[in-house]
Amino acid sequence: MPEPVIASVGASPLGRTDLPGRDLFSVALAEAFDGLPDPADLVEAVYVGNQSESYEHQIMYGTLLAEWAGLRHVPAERVEGCAAAGALALRHAVKDVRNGEHEAVLACGVEKMTSAGTSGATDALSAAFDRAIEQRSGITAPSQYALLAQRYLHETDATERDLAEIAVKNHANAAHNPRAQFPKEIDVATVLDSDPIAPPLKLFDCAPVGDGAAAVLVTTEELAADLDRPQVRVAGSGASANNIAVAERDMTDIAGARIAAETAYEEAGIDATDVDFAEVHDAFTVCEALLAEAVGFAPSGMGYQSYREPAERADGWTDVQLSPSGGLKARGHPIGATGLLQALEAYEQLTGAAGDRAVEGAETALLLNEGGVADAVTVGHVLTTAEAP
Amino acid sequence: MSDADLDATDPRTLPGFFDALADGELLGGVCADCGQVLLPPRPACYACGSRAVDVEPQSHDGEIYTYTAVHTPPPAFAADAPYTVAVVALADGGRLLGRVAADYADVAIGDPVELTVREPTAAEREVALDYETDWPVHVFEPR
Ligand SMILES: [Zn+2]
Numbered sequence: 244m245p246e247p248v249i250a251s252v253g254a255s256p257l258g259r260t261d262l263p264g265r266d267l268f269s270v271a272l273a274e275a276f277d278g279l280p281d282p283a284d285l286v287e288a289v290y291v292g293n294q295s296e297s298y299e300h301q302i303m304y305g306t307l308l309a310e311w312a313g314l315r316h317v318p319a320e321r322v323e324g325c326a327a328a329g330a331l332a333l334r335h336a337v338k339d340v341r342n343g344e345h346e347a348v349l350a351c352g353v354e355k356m357t358s359a360g361t362s363g364a365t366d367a368l369s370a371a372f373d374r375a376i377e378q379r380s381g382i383t384a385p386s387q388y389a390l391l392a393q394r395y396l397h398e399t400d401a402t403e404r405d406l407a408e409i410a411v412k413n414h415a416n417a418a419h420n421p422r423a424q425f426p427k428e429i430d431v432a433t434v435l436d437s438d439p440i441a442p443p444l445k446l447f448d449c450a451p452v453g454d455g456a457a458a459v460l461v462t463t464e465e466l467a468a469d470l471d472r473p474q475v476r477v478a479g480s481g482a483s484a485n486n487i488a489v490a491e492r493d494m495t496d497i498a499g500a501r502i503a504a505e506t507a508y509e510e511a512g513i514d515a516t517d518v519d520f521a522e523v524h525d526a527f528t529v530c531e532a533l534l535a536e537a538v539g540f541a542p543s544g545m546g547y548q549s550y551r552e553p554a555e556r557a558d559g560w561t562d563v564q565l566s567p568s569g570g571l572k573a574r575g576h577p578i579g580a581t582g583l584l585q586a587l588e589a590y591e592q593l594t595g596a597a598g599d600r601a602v603e604g605a606e607t608a609l610l611l612n613e614g615g616v617a618d619a620v621t622v623g624h625v626l627t628t629a630e631a632p
Numbered sequence: 633m634s635d636a637d638l639d640a641t642d643p644r645t646l647p648g649f650f651d652a653l654a655d656g657e658l659l660g661g662v663c664a665d666c667g668q669v670l671l672p673p674r675p676a677c678y679a680c681g682s683r684a685v686d687v688e689p690q691s692h693d694g695e696i697y698t699y700t701a702v703h704t705p706p707p708a709f710a711a712d713a714p715y716t717v718a719v720v721a722l723a724d725g726g727r728l729l730g731r732v733a734a735d736y737a738d739v740a741i742g743d744p745v746e747l748t749v750r751e752p753t754a755a756e757r758e759v760a761l762d763y764e765t766d767w768p769v770h771v772f773e774p775r
Contacts, residue, residue: 362706362710365706365707366707376671376672376728376730377729379764379769380729380769381702381706381712385704386700386701386717389700390699390717390719394698394741397698441700441701441704442701443700444700490671490697490719490728491670491671
């Protein structure tokens with residue numbers, strides 16, 4: 244079987260921008276194809292991660308972005324899975340290359356979240372929850388995750404201060420990331436004193452609303468070599484859906500994430516201890532703690548120590564670094580693009596292009612992208628350097 | 633599969649479930665194979681995949697499993713904020729999310745609550761889809 248690799252990446256600016264979605268995509272695509280043949284000479288299929296037509300009153304994003312890339316008569320489709328749409332698009336591209344259907348597939352994602360203000364984004368995101376019970380009860384994304392956080396704080400030794408420290412760590416990482424929406428350090432008091440959003444979560448526990456697009460070119464090893472591109476192997480991919488309603492799930496054992504990660508580990512022939520760094524779906528601070536436990540980095544109840552240096556963590560923790568990009572919290576979370584921004588970070592880390600945020604000696608990364616609340620759907624990918632065994 | 637005649641009177645559909653709820657009866661699906669409670673009822677059990685799902689009345693009594701308060705509501709509920717929302721563990725084994733008729737500060741995990749049912753308000757009807765207009769709303773009252 245052909246070995247799928249990432250051969251190039253690009254992104255638009257992240258945050259509040261004056262560009263609509265298709266134009267954000269054009270910027271991301273231009274970076275990804277800098278120094279390469281035109282997309283029309285390479286790309287055989289397009290997948291677009293996109294959360295919602297609420298922001299731009301636009302579906303048919305596969306057709307639209309293929310056209311804006313100069314492609315015609317290729318298979319192209321929008322992939323929907325709320326915030327996991329980006330990694331689902333990547334997974335489709337990887338499968339197409341692996342099964343020999345295509346040699347080069349464009350996985351991209353785009354979201355124009357700032358078009359209708361915070362209340363517009365709140366409303367659009369609430370569509371990810373069960374309509375009959377959850378939406379009609381007035382639940383929101385932060386309040387869904389607050390339900391998880393409240394339970395997590397009840398069951399473990401974690402405190403609101405620990406969750407705040409996770410935000411502080413991710414902002415410190417983002418300070419070294421020129422792509423980040425918030426490339427600045429913050430302190431614990433800033434988090435703890437920020438406005439209540441859904442207790443125990445406060446404003447600085449939450450990833451921001453923002454615009455953004457990302458483009459990832461997935462090819463065969465051979466094509467990437469012909470193009471003379473640094474390449475990163477997609478060694479494993481897994482996905483798992485869980486109940487739509489959070490009430491019916493285990494709220495502190497994120498089973499979908501565990502299954503998605505274990506599937507990806509197994510395909511890659513690794514286990515959790517082999518992962519040097521992970522980009523995890525910290526839409527809210529508590530997610531990082533829960534996901535660290537779910538994917539085997541931390542013992543049960545100890546995931547909240549993710550902000551600590553490896554030597555300071557409880558026994559049973561691996562020495563993984565979490566979200567060197569700054570994560571969703573500080574790098575940014577333009578919903579449909581997020582899974583591909585995670586892949587972009589791993590590509591830069593594993594090809595020596597991460598500058599002063601480089602994770603030393605990193606060879607293996609786990610990407611974990613979620614949609615809906617927590618593991619309503621989770622996608623996991625294992626990425627490795629071309630040299631890794 | 634024997635659900636080809638499933639219609640809106642069947643409590644394994646949302647109209648059927650809400651019709652019963654409007655009459656004050658909370659119906660749950662109960663898996664005949666593994667016992668999993670499904671709220672609302674549906675044709676298949678997520679826990680084991682069985683399609684042998686019985687529909688049975690569920691106790692209205694429960695305990696707060698986890699809770700929060702919504703300070704940044706969707707536009708449709710802006711007038712209500714902040715309001716308390718919880719996941720409640722019901723006495724018959726199911727768990728259900730809903731509003732709690734109490735201030736956040738007065739709620740704690742483990743608190744006993746009772747499910748009550750009311751008609752939708754004018755504001756709720758305003759934002760309802762056509763087929764949802766008369767669906768009742770459940771609220772957990774502290775006991
Ligand atoms: Zn069952």
